[in-house]
Amino acid sequence: MEKLKITTIILLITGILLVNPLILTAKSQIPPLPMIVYGYVFIHRITCENVTAPAGLHIYAKVGTEVLQPVEGSQDVTDENGYYMLGITGPSEGTPIDLWVEKVYVETIILRYYTDMALNLTVMDTIPPTIEIISPMQGEMFPPNQQVWINATLTDDLAIDVATIKLTLNGTVLSPAYNPQTGLLYYQTNPLTSGYYIASLSVKDLAENLATKTWSFRIAEAVPPEPPVLEIISPTTVNPVYTQADRTIQVTYQYTEASPKNVTIKIYNSTHTLAIRTITGLSGGTNVQRTDVMPIPAGAADGSYHLNVTICNIHDLGATASQLNAVKVDNTKPVISNPYQDPPGQMVQPGETVDIEFGYNITVRVNITEPNIEKVSLYYNISATEWVEIPMTPAASGEYVATIPSSSLPLCTTIQYYIKAVDKAGNAAQTPTAGIYFASHVIPEYQKITLATLLPAIALIIALTRKAKKNP
Structure with a gap:
């Protein structure tokens, strides 16, 4: 028994000797402050083991609900070793001070000015994280063959263990992005076909408290796309346009199509194509009316030409409208x-x-x-x-x-x-x-009258004169 006591004492002395350099090192970093509390932060897991806190956890000193501002030079955020050093001042000496790690209360100490206290903090966190689904909402319906954003917000009194985040869709594990500063998790799926989808999101905090959220949404049945509807407004067979070579004409047409891709306008006759043009960047809608300019090339021969307009949508379905003899090229003057x-x-x-x-x-x-x-x-x-x-x-x-x-x-x-x-x-x-x-x-x-009257008289005088000359 005596040997056991001696062995125990030796072990205790050995432990003190091993810990003492750490304390001396920590104290050497302490500035002369009214009261210094320093040490390491540990997290008590639900498995009953204590692990060193990761870097980035905030330590607060509070009196009631009031948060005391740390004294300049404090290290109120754990480093990679879980170490902290908090300078406390403000209330009167002897005031109870609550120490918090993030949103978890840990311990209460008594304020003693011009002292320092080595104090390791062990966080007891039994509350699991909170998962708030942003989208898609439970039972929400989406159009077929489109991408869906899965968004959620993760919060915890202590801190989220990012490595434990798990998101699945119909059993397939996904790789979402997560922003620890905002707590926002987001993932964009590939285009989804029609059907019923179950999403599941789980996460643990640093104390290994587990939170899980499962919800579902639907993708609607795919409706076969319809071809566009197209009509030429002008020029037409009944009201053709007359033009000359090396000029332009306007072609007006109307279409109904939600997702147009392009329109091709062609002016031609039975022997050759006079002009052709493809237009992109069209607006979708119902009865959309549009006017485009078509150039008539230099050297275009006189004659009648047909007009053809074709529209295609993103599904490669199209519609065509034609007007025969709708364009008249005339280069000849009257x-x-x-x-x-x-x-x-x-x-x-x-x-x-x-x-x-x-x-x-x-x-x-x-x-x-x-x-x-x-x-x-x-x-x-x-x-x-x-x-x-x-x-x-x-x-x-x-x-x-x-x-x-x-x-x-x-x-x-x-x-x-x-x-x-x-x-x-x-x-x-x-x-x-x-x-x-x-x-x-x-x-x-x-x-005119006088002249008409005088002409017979002049003729008579001339005749009489000639006769007098013959009969002297």
Whole structure:
């Protein structure tokens, strides 16, 4: 028995000698503070073993609910060895001070100024972590073939043991990301097919208290995607667009499609494709109307071309709409011929001035050769500066007619005019050419009457004169 006591004492002395260097080392780091509490933090696990606390745990001194600010120079966060050193000041000497590790109360000490205390803290934590599911919620339904975010918040009075986090989906272990500062856990699945899914999340804290949460959600049955609906608004067979080479036209169409991928517009005829263009970046929706510009290449030949519009969605389902002969390329100017004026009831020539009697309107007729005529106009002036436009109306066989209101113009007025024809493609022709005009001069009516009366008399005088010369 005596030998046993001696052996025990020797072991105790040996233990003191082994621990003493650690205490001396720790005390050598203590600044001269009112009261210093220092030592190591241990965590008591549910398996009844104590383990050294990891780095990063906060140690607090509290009086009631008030947290005392640590004195400058304190080490109020455990290091990699679980060591801490807390300087306490503020309340009066003899005040009970509660020591906390994170949100767990550990021990109460009495404040003694200008002293230091070696105190190892053993945390007794029996409360498991809290798991708060953010998404998906229990029973939530998601569309098919889409990714799903699994999000949760993990909290604990002491600290989460990150290595114990386990997330499964239908029994498959996943690898979520976890942020210890925010407590947020998150994971994005691959696209999920329709069906019933069970998610399970478990985690332990540093004391090995276990928390588990299991919940479920559903992925809806996949609905077969439908093809787009497409309609060409303009140009159409009934209302074609007329254009020239090296110009652009606008194509307007309307579609219904939630997820469009692209639209291809083609202008073509039976022998070749005149122009083709693919447009991306389309907006999804119902009855979406869009207008795109199509270039007509230089050198495009005259003729009628078909319009084709095709739309495809992300499922590679498409719709096509066509309008035959919806694009007309015309590079030829109209031809203006046979300008006729009444009065005087004759063909007129550029640059020539025709006399007309006072009180009459002038009727002008021309022939227009052009299958796609847009308009024909007569422009006249009486001041040589201000031109007045008169639309010419179509008559039979390509003839166009207009009337110049000249009946009220004063005597000696000179009227100048020219004719311009424009087809639907914008080609224009003018006669006479710029700077030369048809012209009419207003004269008194009696001049014509007098001249008509005098002509027979002059002829009679000439005849009598000739007869007198024969009979002297």
